[in-house]
Amino acid sequence: MKQRKGVLIILDGLGDRPIKELGGKTPLEYANTPTMDYLAKIGILGQQDPIKPGQPAGSDTAHLSIFGYDPYKSYRGRGYFEALGVGLELDEDDLAFRVNFATLENGVITDRRAGRISTEEAHELAKAIQENVDIPVDFIFKGATGHRAVLVLKGMAEGYKVGENDPHEAGKPPHPFTWEDEASKKVAEILEEFVKKAHEVLDKHPINEKRRKEGKPVANYLLIRGAGTYPNIPMKFTEQWKVKAAAVVAVALVKGVAKAIGFDVYTPKGATGEYNTDEMAKARKAVELLKDYDFVFIHFKPTDAAGHDNNPKLKAELIERADRMIKYIVDHVDLEDVVIAITGDHSTPCEVMNHSGDPVPLLIAGGGVRADYTEKFGEREAMRGGLGRIRGHDIVPIMMDLMNRTEKFGA
Amino acid sequence: MKQRKGVLIILDGLGDRPIKELGGKTPLEYANTPTMDYLAKIGILGQQDPIKPGQPAGSDTAHLSIFGYDPYKSYRGRGYFEALGVGLELDEDDLAFRVNFATLENGVITDRRAGRISTEEAHELAKAIQENVDIPVDFIFKGATGHRAVLVLKGMAEGYKVGENDPHEAGKPPHPFTWEDEASKKVAEILEEFVKKAHEVLDKHPINEKRRKEGKPVANYLLIRGAGTYPNIPMKFTEQWKVKAAAVVAVALVKGVAKAIGFDVYTPKGATGEYNTDEMAKARKAVELLKDYDFVFIHFKPTDAAGHDNNPKLKAELIERADRMIKYIVDHVDLEDVVIAITGDHSTPCEVMNHSGDPVPLLIAGGGVRADYTEKFGEREAMRGGLGRIRGHDIVPIMMDLMNRTEKFGA
Numbered sequence: 001m002k003q004r005k006g007v008l009i010i011l012d013g014l015g016d017r018p019i020k021e022l023g024g025k026t027p028l029e030y031a032n033t034p035t036m037d038y039l040a041k042i043g044i045l046g047q048q049d050p051i052k053p054g055q056p057a058g059s060d061t062a063h064l065s066i067f068g069y070d071p072y073k074s075y076r077g078r079g080y081f082e083a084l085g086v087g088l089e090l091d092e093d094d095l096a097f098r099v100n101f102a103t104l105e106n107g108v109i110t111d112r113r114a115g116r117i118s119t120e121e122a123h124e125l126a127k128a129i130q131e132n133v134d135i136p137v138d139f140i141f142k143g144a145t146g147h148r149a150v151l152v153l154k155g156m157a158e159g160y161k162v163g164e165n166d167p168h169e170a171g172k173p174p175h176p177f178t179w180e181d182e183a184s185k186k187v188a189e190i191l192e193e194f195v196k197k198a199h200e201v202l203d204k205h206p207i208n209e210k211r212r213k214e215g216k217p218v219a220n221y222l223l224i225r226g227a228g229t230y231p232n233i234p235m236k237f238t239e240q241w242k243v244k245a246a247a248v249v250a251v252a253l254v255k256g257v258a259k260a261i262g263f264d265v266y267t268p269k270g271a272t273g274e275y276n277t278d279e280m281a282k283a284r285k286a287v288e289l290l291k292d293y294d295f296v297f298i299h300f301k302p303t304d305a306a307g308h309d310n311n312p313k314l315k316a317e318l319i320e321r322a323d324r325m326i327k328y329i330v331d332h333v334d335l336e337d338v339v340i341a342i343t344g345d346h347s348t349p350c351e352v353m354n355h356s357g358d359p360v361p362l363l364i365a366g367g368g369v370r371a372d373y374t375e376k377f378g379e380r381e382a383m384r385g386g387l388g389r390i391r392g393h394d395i396v397p398i399m400m401d402l403m404n405r406t407e408k409f410g411a
Numbered sequence: 412m413k414q415r416k417g418v419l420i421i422l423d424g425l426g427d428r429p430i431k432e433l434g435g436k437t438p439l440e441y442a443n444t445p446t447m448d449y450l451a452k453i454g455i456l457g458q459q460d461p462i463k464p465g466q467p468a469g470s471d472t473a474h475l476s477i478f479g480y481d482p483y484k485s486y487r488g489r490g491y492f493e494a495l496g497v498g499l500e501l502d503e504d505d506l507a508f509r510v511n512f513a514t515l516e517n518g519v520i521t522d523r524r525a526g527r528i529s530t531e532e533a534h535e536l537a538k539a540i541q542e543n544v545d546i547p548v549d550f551i552f553k554g555a556t557g558h559r560a561v562l563v564l565k566g567m568a569e570g571y572k573v574g575e576n577d578p579h580e581a582g583k584p585p586h587p588f589t590w591e592d593e594a595s596k597k598v599a600e601i602l603e604e605f606v607k608k609a610h611e612v613l614d615k616h617p618i619n620e621k622r623r624k625e626g627k628p629v630a631n632y633l634l635i636r637g638a639g640t641y642p643n644i645p646m647k648f649t650e651q652w653k654v655k656a657a658a659v660v661a662v663a664l665v666k667g668v669a670k671a672i673g674f675d676v677y678t679p680k681g682a683t684g685e686y687n688t689d690e691m692a693k694a695r696k697a698v699e700l701l702k703d704y705d706f707v708f709i710h711f712k713p714t715d716a717a718g719h720d721n722n723p724k725l726k727a728e729l730i731e732r733a734d735r736m737i738k739y740i741v742d743h744v745d746l747e748d749v750v751i752a753i754t755g756d757h758s759t760p761c762e763v764m765n766h767s768g769d770p771v772p773l774l775i776a777g778g779g780v781r782a783d784y785t786e787k788f789g790e791r792e793a794m795r796g797g798l799g800r801i802r803g804h805d806i807v808p809i810m811m812d813l814m815n816r817t818e819k820f821g822a
Contacts, residue, residue, distance in 0.1 A: 017779045017780075017781060018779075018780075018781060018782065024782075026781070047797075047799065051820060052805070052808070053801055053805040053808060053809050054805060054807075054808025054809040054810075054811060054812040054817060055808060055812075055817065055820060056812065056817050056818070056819040056820070057819065057820060057821055058819050058820060058821020058822040059821065059822065060821045060822050061820050061821030061822075062821065071820065071821065075820075075821060078821070078822035226822060253822065349779070351412075351413075351779060352412055352779075352815060353412055354412065354819070355819050356812055356815075356817070357808060357809070357812035357817050358781070358812065358813075379781050380781065380782065380783060380784070380797070383455075383781075383783045383784070383796070383797030383799075384783075384784065384795065384797075388799055388800075389798075389799030389800070389801070
């Protein structure tokens with residue numbers, strides 16, 4: 001039995017709702033997508049609910065689900081993925097957080113991003129914190145880009161049900177950290193101590209003395225949120241399916257999810273996760289990786305951003321760019337030897353300007369696939385697709401089965 | 412982001428099977444329903460299994476499921492809903508029962524409804540029981556309509572797994588109460604004592620002395636069944652979804668379910684839950700309530716009765732009356748600002764003359780809805796609908812998501 005390779009392409013936030021400006025079509029229906037339409041003709045469509053019908057998914061929970069894990073059982077916060085995504089090496093019992101450098105004046109947060117402090121300044125401040133703050137557990141504090149940083153408390157995973165101190169708007173004092181159980185109460189106490197001591201170090205740091213003199217907002221306070229630890233999964237993707245798996249991703253959060261479950265992660269030059277990303281660089285990298293890997297996951301972010309920005313025409317254009325990315329891949333593989341799945345991690349309808357619980361159209365084409373009657377890729381056409389309405393966690397098993405890599409249960 | 416309002420219309424027992432008398436159509440397919448057909452064109456259809464495929468649902472379990480609760484986890488008997496539905500104020504730890512006044516002669520139940528005793532006589536007898544029966548717990552005993560009454564044991568909710576003493580046919584002695592655990596064993600003992608003492612009070616009551624002289628069956632015994640307590644739900648509907656919710660209902664059992672989960676319940680003049688109900692009074696009330704409420708639930712009962720009575724043409728006529736009720740609502744709202752769902756709580760096929768486990772056609776139309784290819788509302792057309800085949804408990808999350816009232820899980 002021939003084993004096929006798998007290509008999973010996630011166009012972030014792909015699904016949408018009918019839009020007047022597009023004549024009642026969705027961006028995917030409006031866009032000119034000859035390659036995806038061709039794949040729809042020779043393949044099979046359906047709708048997938050990333051988590052369950054009507055439930056908006058986050059990017060992290062949606063990817064966990066699409067990679068086959070029940071997010072209600074596996075998800076334990078975003079921080080761990082963010083930390084992996086910025087290149088930290090973590091242990092499974094570490095607890096990680098997203099951090100903002102912020103400005104505190106007279107007990108009130110006056111700027112949640114410390115005047116968008118530069119990456120260089122932030123890294124220097126992070127170093128000072130790492131060297132001078134003393135708390136009862138080992139920690140890693142690392143600057144990411146701009147005002148963003150990551151905090152890791154070693155060995156504190158059990159306390160992941162801890163809240164945040166971010167008031168989420170300027171003019172308010174920091175929140176006290178909340179907790180849901182004894183283990184996270186301990187973490188909350190450590191975080192309060194950490195924030196207090198970091199404030200002392202930051203407030204008198206030469207970089208902030210200089211910013212103060214220049215009239216710039218000082219980066220003298222830390223806002224900590226998004227506690228997260230290693231997802232509670234029975235087995236890493238690569239072990240579970242016995243495949244060599246690679247991901248082509250630019251966004252830290254999604255990189256982190258892919259790393260956490262065993263993918264080798266690549267970010268080709270030019271891939272940014274922003275509107276200006278180089279999708280053809282991703283296509284070339286994917287084709288190259290298909291030589292060595294059994295399963296390649298390609299993530300395309302900007303479709304989601306266009307939904308958040310309520311820009312239907314831009315979303316349609318980005319889908320057309322994604323179509324060209326997919327064409328390059330299709331042109332460089334033998335479709336008999338590959339199973340290609342294309343979907344979104346969730347819907348980000350322009351009218352909602354956020355993730356929604358609408359199902360996401362799904363396309364599977366390649367070797368072994370039973371073609372249905374569908375003619376093009378789109379929300380309405382997917383409703384009559386042969387895959388029916390499935391859950392996000394069904395996608396990978398269906399792919400692996402078409403790839404002839406599943407195992408029989410029973411005799 | 413605009414938040415929409417929701418209208419959920421339940422045509423009780425709507426689903427049916429093909430009927431020779433209707434040329435092989437179902438009553439819904441046979442009926443002339445221009446408004447629902449219009450909504451099907453601009454909206455989306457599907458099939459919903461109230462509980463799960465092939466499983467007939469009761470009206471209480473079906474409504475619990477459609478309101479988003481798993482009835483296998485949440486349902487704890489019907490009595491509580493009946494008691495709420497007849498206007499009793501209950502605490503969450505109360506245990507309630509449906510009661511019949513019945514006739515006992517020589518140790519045998521000779522009439523399960525005591526000659527359909529009048530409401531006035533029954534209320535007088537109920538008063539005598541309330542005043543003269545002494546058992547080890549506080550109780551409320553209240554006459555409803557005709558031979559029907561309600562019993563509430565205060566604070567005894569834990570014992571809801573108690574059986575009944577109703578032999579369900581005349582000529583048999585009352586059953587002893589059964590039980591499934593220690594808490595319900597105690598309730599069974601209390602009920603045996605209650606029934607015995609009530610029998611003593613009733614048997615010598617002047618009303619029964621008079622009935623005996625007139626040759627009428629005496630109402631000297633109580634048949635107690637349908638033990639029920641507050642449903643085991645994580646949160647009331649109104650709290651869970653942060654909406655102000657109203658119900659337009661006439662039937663006690665469904666009223667009770669709606670009250671239990673936080674709805675304000677209205678029964679406009681003329682709404683009876685019988686064939687003679689005034690559906691236009693319901694429509695007007697619903698439109699009025701939409702000014703103040705975020706979510707309005709309208710229940711239409713007689714379609715179910717026509718199924719129980721195996722009267723296909725009457726069922727079709729009732730569906731046409733429901734269509735006019737829906738037209739009034741559609742004419743008085745802006746469909747861009749509202750999400751309307753129409754379905755049944757279960758199928759009541761004429762050939763079955765009872766609830767069946769057939770899936771129920773479902774229609775959703777209004778703002779944000781992705782239209783599918785369907786053209787009219789009916790069982791067969793629903794099979795190719797874009798909603799696919801979902802569960803009853805998916806309906807409200809899908810509505811709330813289109814109403815832009817859901818919250819993201821994950822980051």
